[in-house]
Amino acid sequence: MSNKRRDLLKAGAGVAAAAAFPMIWAKDAHAQWNSQPEKGAKLRVLRWSRFVQGDIDQYMKNVQAFTAKYGIEVRVDSESWEDVRPKAAVAANTGAGPDIILGTYDDANLYPEKLVDVTDLCNYLGKKYGGWYPTCELYLKPDGKRWIGVPLGATGSMIVYRESQVKAAGFDSFPKDTDGFLRMMKVLKDKGTPGGFALGHATGDANTWCHWLVWTFGGKLVDAKNNVVINSPETLRALEYSKELYGTFIPGTLSWLDPNNNKVFLDGQISVTNNGISIYYASKNSKDPKINALQTDINHARYPAGPAGVSSACHLFMNQMIFKYTKYPKAAKEFIRFMMEEEQYGAWLQAGIGYTAGPLVAYEKNPIWTVDPKHTAYRDACKELRPAGYAGKLGYASAGALADFIIVDMVAEAASGDKSPKEAVERATKRAERYYKV
Amino acid sequence: MKSSYFDNKNTLGLLFMLPAGVLLLLFLTYPLGLGTWLGFTDAKIGRAGEWIGIENFQFLIGDSVARLSLFNTLFYTTVASVLKFVLGLWLALILNRHLPFKSFIRAIVLLPFIVPTALSAIAFWWIYDSQFSVVSWTLSKMGLIDRYIDFLGEPWLARLSVTAANIWRGVPFVAISLLAGLQTIPSSLYEASSIDGATPWQQFWNVTLPLLTPIIAVVMTFSVLFTFTDFQLIYVLTRGGPLNATHLMATLSFQRGIPGGALGEGAALAMLMVPFLLSAILFSYFGLQRRAWQQGGSDK
Numbered sequence: 001m002s003n004k005r006r007d008l009l010k011a012g013a014g015v016a017a018a019a020a021f022p023m024i025w026a027k028d029a030h031a032q033w034n035s036q037p038e039k040g041a042k043l044r045v046l047r048w049s050r051f052v053q054g055d056i057d058q059y060m061k062n063v064q065a066f067t068a069k070y071g072i073e074v075r076v077d078s079e080s081w082e083d084v085r086p087k088a089a090v091a092a093n094t095g096a097g098p099d100i101i102l103g104t105y106d107d108a109n110l111y112p113e114k115l116v117d118v119t120d121l122c123n124y125l126g127k128k129y130g131g132w133y134p135t136c137e138l139y140l141k142p143d144g145k146r147w148i149g150v151p152l153g154a155t156g157s158m159i160v161y162r163e164s165q166v167k168a169a170g171f172d173s174f175p176k177d178t179d180g181f182l183r184m185m186k187v188l189k190d191k192g193t194p195g196g197f198a199l200g201h202a203t204g205d206a207n208t209w210c211h212w213l214v215w216t217f218g219g220k221l222v223d224a225k226n227n228v229v230i231n232s233p234e235t236l237r238a239l240e241y242s243k244e245l246y247g248t249f250i251p252g253t254l255s256w257l258d259p260n261n262n263k264v265f266l267d268g269q270i271s272v273t274n275n276g277i278s279i280y281y282a283s284k285n286s287k288d289p290k291i292n293a294l295q296t297d298i299n300h301a302r303y304p305a306g307p308a309g310v311s312s313a314c315h316l317f318m319n320q321m322i323f324k325y326t327k328y329p330k331a332a333k334e335f336i337r338f339m340m341e342e343e344q345y346g347a348w349l350q351a352g353i354g355y356t357a358g359p360l361v362a363y364e365k366n367p368i369w370t371v372d373p374k375h376t377a378y379r380d381a382c383k384e385l386r387p388a389g390y391a392g393k394l395g396y397a398s399a400g401a402l403a404d405f406i407i408v409d410m411v412a413e414a415a416s417g418d419k420s421p422k423e424a425v426e427r428a429t430k431r432a433e434r435y436y437k438v
Numbered sequence: 439m440k441s442s443y444f445d446n447k448n449t450l451g452l453l454f455m456l457p458a459g460v461l462l463l464l465f466l467t468y469p470l471g472l473g474t475w476l477g478f479t480d481a482k483i484g485r486a487g488e489w490i491g492i493e494n495f496q497f498l499i500g501d502s503v504a505r506l507s508l509f510n511t512l513f514y515t516t517v518a519s520v521l522k523f524v525l526g527l528w529l530a531l532i533l534n535r536h537l538p539f540k541s542f543i544r545a546i547v548l549l550p551f552i553v554p555t556a557l558s559a560i561a562f563w564w565i566y567d568s569q570f571s572v573v574s575w576t577l578s579k580m581g582l583i584d585r586y587i588d589f590l591g592e593p594w595l596a597r598l599s600v601t602a603a604n605i606w607r608g609v610p611f612v613a614i615s616l617l618a619g620l621q622t623i624p625s626s627l628y629e630a631s632s633i634d635g636a637t638p639w640q641q642f643w644n645v646t647l648p649l650l651t652p653i654i655a656v657v658m659t660f661s662v663l664f665t666f667t668d669f670q671l672i673y674v675l676t677r678g679g680p681l682n683a684t685h686l687m688a689t690l691s692f693q694r695g696i697p698g699g700a701l702g703e704g705a706a707l708a709m710l711m712v713p714f715l716l717s718a719i720l721f722s723y724f725g726l727q728r729r730a731w732q733q734g735g736s737d738k
Contacts, residue, residue, distance in 0.1 A: 086696040089483035110699050111484025200590075201677035203697075252568020254680035255590035264569050396482050396699050403697035404503075409682060418593070418681050427502060434497060435700075 031128035033121075033337060041331035043074045046088070047102035048081035048318075051155065051355055052281045058351030062344040069338070072331055081316075082203055091323055099326035100335065103319050105402065106387065106394040108140055108149040115148045116322040116329050118336070122147040125340055130361035135385045139317055139394060150336050151359035152318040155276050156381025157208035159301040162294075165193040165271035174301035178216060178241065181304040185248035188271050195272030196249045196264060198256035199412040201405050204316055205258050209274045209303070210411040211388055212313040214238050216306030221401060221432055222392035228432045230410075231425050234308070239414035239421035241306075246415035254416055266291050274303075274313075277355050277378050284353075300377035302384075312386040314402075318356065357381035397435040406431050476705035483699040494706035503682050504707060507690040511711075513597060514686060515665045518604045522661055523654075525605065526612025531646075533613065534620045544614070551610040559674035562603040566590050566675065590676055593683030600675055600684050604665060611664075612657055619653035620646070659722040666715060687711050 045063075050056035056078070063074050077098065079087060085107055091097030092111035101107075108115060122141075126132050136151035137144070161174055169187040171180070185195050198205040214220065219235030222228055246253075250270050252260075261273040266282060268290075273279075283295040303311040320339075322332040338344060342362070349358060350368045354375040358366065359382045369379040388407075389398025401407075410428035413419040419427065444450060477494055481487025498504040533544055550558065565572055566589035574586035589599040627645050636644065669688040672678060678685030678693065685693075687707055695704015 082697065089696065089699070092484040110482065114484060200679040203677075250569070251585060252588045252591045254592075255566075255568055255588065255596065255676065257677060257679075260568070267569070269569055396485075400694070400698040400700050403693060403699070409503075412679075412681055416681070431501070431503065434501070 031124055033124045035330050035334055035337075037070055037072060037331035037334045038328045041072050041328035043072060043100065043328060043331055043335055044098040045074060045076045045100045045102070045335075046084060046091075046098040047076060047078055048084050048104070049078040051276060051278050052352050053285070054281075054351035054353065055348070055355055058348045059339075062339055062348060065344065066335055066338045070331075070334065072335070074335065088321070091325075095323075095325045097323065097325075099322065099328060099332045101321050101323070102152060103149070103321055105317055106139060106389065106399050108319050108321050109142055109394045110396060110399060112142065112148045114324055116324055116326070116332070117146055117148070118150050118322060118333060119145075119147045121333050121337055122150055125150070125337070125360060129342070129363065132359055133361065133383045133385075135317065135382060135387065136359045138387055140319055142394060149319040149321040150340065151382075152320050153356040153359045153363075154315040154317045154382040154385050155356050156315045156378040157205060157274050157276055157313055158377045158381075159272065159303060160265065160275045160279050161195075161272040161299055161301065162193070162297050163299045164297050165191075168193070169271075174299070175304050176302075178304050178306040182241070182244055182248075185245060185272065189248040193271040194248060194250045196253050196256070196261060196270045197245075197274055198258070198261055199246075199253045199408065199415060200256045200260075201408065202256055202258045202260070204276075205261060205274055206256070206405070206408045206412075207388065207402060208313045208315060210408045211386070211390075212303045212311070213242060213306075213411060214407060215312060215386065215390070216303065216308055216310045217241065218306075218308035218310075220391055221407065222389065222397075222436060224391050226392040226397065226436050228429055228436050230432060231429045235425050236421050237307070239411065239424060242411050242415040243417065243421070254412060266294065268294070276316075277353060277375065280374060281353055281355065298374065300374055302377055310386075312384050314388040314390075315357075315381045315385045317382070317385060317387070354378045357383075392436075397437075400435040401432055404431065404435070406435075473705045474709055476702050477709040478706075479702045481701040481705075483696070483701055487702050490702070494703050495710070498703070498707055498710065503685065504687075504690065506682050507678075507685040507687050507707075508710070510597065510684060511666060511686045511688075512714075514601055514604065514668070515662060518601050518608065518665050519658065519662050521601075521605050522608045522612050522665075523658060525609045526657075527616055529609065529613035530616035530620055533617050544617070548610045548614055550607050551614075553607075555607065555670040556674055558607055559603070559671045562599075562606075562671075563675055566599050566603075590684075591680055593681055596676060596680055596684050600672060603671055603675065604668060607671070608661060608665065612661055615653060615657040616650065619650045619657075623649045655722045659719055662718040662722070663715060666711065666718065 047059075060076065063076055066072065067074055081104055084101065084103055087097070088101045088103050088107055089110065091101065092114040122132070132151060140149045140151055141147050159174060165188060166174060166184065169184055169191060171184050175181045175184050188194055197209050200206060214230075214235055217234045217238035219230060219232055219238050221230045250264065261270070261275060262279050262282065264270050265273050265275070265279050277300070280295060280298050280300070283291055283298055286292045303313055305311045320336050322329060322336070326332055345358065345363065346366050349356065349363065349366050353372075354368045357378055357380065358364070364379060364383075369376050387394055387398065388402040392398065406428050410424045413427070414421045414424040476487065478489060478491060479487030480490045480493075529547065533540070533547065537543060564570060568586060568588050568591055571586060571589065574583065577583045578586065588595065590596045623646065628641055631641050631645055667688050668686060669692065672684055672686055672689045673692075676684045678689050687710065691704045691707040694700050694707060698704070
């Protein structure tokens with residue numbers, strides 16, 4: 001029996017065994033939910049297109065199970081995740097559109113008054129499944145009292161690397177600090193197996209690692225009072241570091257959008273990048289023997305910690321919003337509750353091999369995180385996530401600054417030598433001050 | 439009474455124009471008016487704005503990225519439009535000759551224009567890819583380069599690359615339109631000029647060009663408008679990168695207005711395009727519609 005097949009059988013057995021046993025966290029017996037969907041209800045859901053096939057397959061199975069149980073017809077439309085935000089905005093503005101929208105980042109903070117209060121539902125789920133991670137409250141309970149959306153989780157963007165090449169560079173495991181990381185990247189470059197991180201307008205990949213870089217050196221865009229504080233010695237140190245790091249990259253990363261690093265990694269041209277678990281998933285499911293063989297050599301790691309000791313990144317946070325214009329708010333809440341219950345949500349996590357990390361503490365125990373040690377790095381994406389508007393309040397300013405690639409452009413300008421770190425950070429300050437209105 | 443009402447030429451004319459008028463008002467005037475209004479407000483997605491006067495415009499004039507996008511747009515439009523005109527006219531002149539398989543060749547020439555922009559942009563994305571470019575691969579196999587060309591990674595190279603993609607896409611529209619114009623020129627004019635001893639260059643300058651200018655004016659007006667407001671090509675290829683070197687006003691306006699949520703600022707940026715577009719239209723109409731010259735006289 002081949003290793004691959006044995007691994008798959010082991011993985012399958014693990015998942016099956018875990019699913020057969022009761023959950024190992026203590027469910028809160030006091031968690032009560034009692035809501036009757038409106039008669040004749042029909043729902044429309046708009047969500048982002050799948051990143052991994054297993055996600056949408058299982059999601060639709062769960063939707064069918066909901067329809068079978070409640071007799072409520074649910075139409076699910078999918079759009080590229082970056083197109084969901086404008087559509088959700090139009091729905092919010094016009095008061096017409098899907099009943100439920102699966103949005104990203106701080107979408108809900110842009111039109112909180114247009115959304116159905118889901119405090120009862122979030123309290124129920126939180127109580128039943130060990131509580132929500134603090135980031136969920138930052139995003140969806142902005143006033144500390146009222147939930148404006150139900151967290152769905154976060155797709156982690158972790159370090160993806162080739163074990164054999166990292167070992168050949170003299171590192172038994174992936175470095176845990178930025179000094180070691182830079183040393184390793186230099187050796188990898190010298191050995192002709194460089195790494196590469198997106199520096200183009202890659203909404204997911206570039207934003208994630210560039211924010212990590214600034215944070216891990218102690219920099220941040222704004223303070224708790226939304227004052228722009230990016231022009232700091234810590235940011236300048238991060239940018240100096242980025243220049244050295246950029247020198248180790250494969251050429252072309254300035255133009256990389258989100259799909260580039262996936263293609264290049266799977267083609268064997270780079271040894272290290274940052275991404276969701278989709279590269280591993282693609283390798284595992286590829287019919288191309290060369291790509292399929294990569295799965296044994298792929299591994300994942302958390303971002304290394306820099307002088308500030310931070311290895312957090314702004315992973316892609318996902319939410320579920322119910323709009324006030326819906327005729328069936330109770331049915332919509334029931335739908336989200338159903339989808340978030342362990343029976344459905346756990347199966348969905350497993351089908352996506354952990355592409356999305358759960359927002360509820362109990363879902364850390366889902367067997368998908370341990371059935372294959374290569375999944376584990378993604379388990380804590382929601383737990384350790386920092387919102388892109390850290391350390392300020394989320395809203396128009398943080399959404400605008402993120403969408404305008406202020407941090408990415410700053411890192412790209414300094415790393416590539418297009419501007420000095422001082423010039424790059426001054427430009428970023430000016431741009432950020434516009435959003436945070438000085 | 440009724441029949442006399444409908445017999446009235448003016449009433450009937452008004453009635454026939456009504457559907458078109460309503461459509462224009464609904465789908466052109468209203469959005470344009472709303473966009474203009476939004477440009478003077480601080481409207482955000484999901485929140486109605488308040489009147490802030492020219493604050494958005496003041497900020498944009500001082501914003502380095504907005505200024506860069508203006509430069510990029512002017513560069514992109516000028517270079518692409520001039521080259522599209524030259525290549526389009528050249529292609530039209532060739533296609534106007536008696537070639538074997540003339541109809542087939544004309545159909546083939548139109549292909550780049552027929553293909554959806556997003557699809558051709560994806561094809562160019564592969565052609566320009568920093569690691570998988572077929573151009574780089576070919577040159578590398580021929581031993582002409584030792585590392586792949588970073589088409590979309592170097593700011594100036596990226597500007598030129600997206601301009602080239604726009605030219606490839608836009609040439610057929612210019613060529614086919616000008617070809618239609620060429621075919622309206624009576625052959626007797628060429629025969630007469632040739633009897634008078636005109637050289638091919640003199641024929642082109644004194645017969646072809648003057649008679650083609652009305653259609654050139656229309657075609658180039660459209661071409662400039664399409665190029666100035668281009669969005670899809672840039673959005674698919676670079677999203678405005680690298681380092682904002684390919685951000686056009688349209689793409690930046692979208693980035694700020696929709697994903698960024700700053701509807702007012704996005705609208706203001708879009709409104710800043712209007713004076714340039716109006717200038718292009720006026721130039722075409724007053725600069726190229728030289729009727730006296732077309733009739734052998736000189737402009738006053």
